[in-house]
Amino acid sequence: MGRVVLFEMNSQDPERASNFYSSVFGWKIAEPNWGYHSVTTGDDAKSGINGGISKGPNDYPHGIRVQIEVDDIDTAIAKSVEAGAQIVRDKMDFDGFYLAYLVDPVGNGIGLIQNK
Structure with a gap:
């Protein structure tokens, strides 16, 4: 069965998006690696679905995609x-x-x- 393992949030302003989700929801957002900010939405006590925020490409400039394993x-x-x-x-x-x-x-x- 395919399961959702992470999300990708595309934005034309990933720094602004990162600041928003970090300050409002407490997400831990890493420094960008190749323009991709890894996101942790939970912790050991209460897990979450992790993902990333990056600058969206021309074929998907903004929006959220789930990754299915x-x-x-x-x-x-x-x-x-x-x-x-x-x-x-x-x-x-x-x-x-x-x-x-x-x-x-x-x-x-x-x-x-x-x-x-």
């Missing part, structure tokens, strides 16, 4: 497209994982992530 990203992409999704960014290879961005049939942005 899958066992086989190629199969998940194929099944998604067959069910009506569109690929925004096909499978990308990072050091410890593969990642792809899609838009579901009703317009929601999602990410698929497979750990190596």
Whole structure:
């Protein structure tokens, strides 16, 4: 079963967004790494879904995407497209994982992530 493992919040002003969520909700926001601010929304006593805030790219300038962990990203992409999704960014290879961005049939942005 695919499970939501993190979120990505895209903004054209990630510093301002980071300051907002940190001051209002107490999120712990790390210094940016490659323009990506890692976000921790919980702690050992009460967990949360973690994620990140970054400057949104041209194909997704602002909004929130959930990342769904899958066992086989190629199969998940194929099944998604067959069910009506569109690929925004096909499978990308990072050091410890593969990642792809899609838009579901009703317009929601999602990410698929497979750990190596």
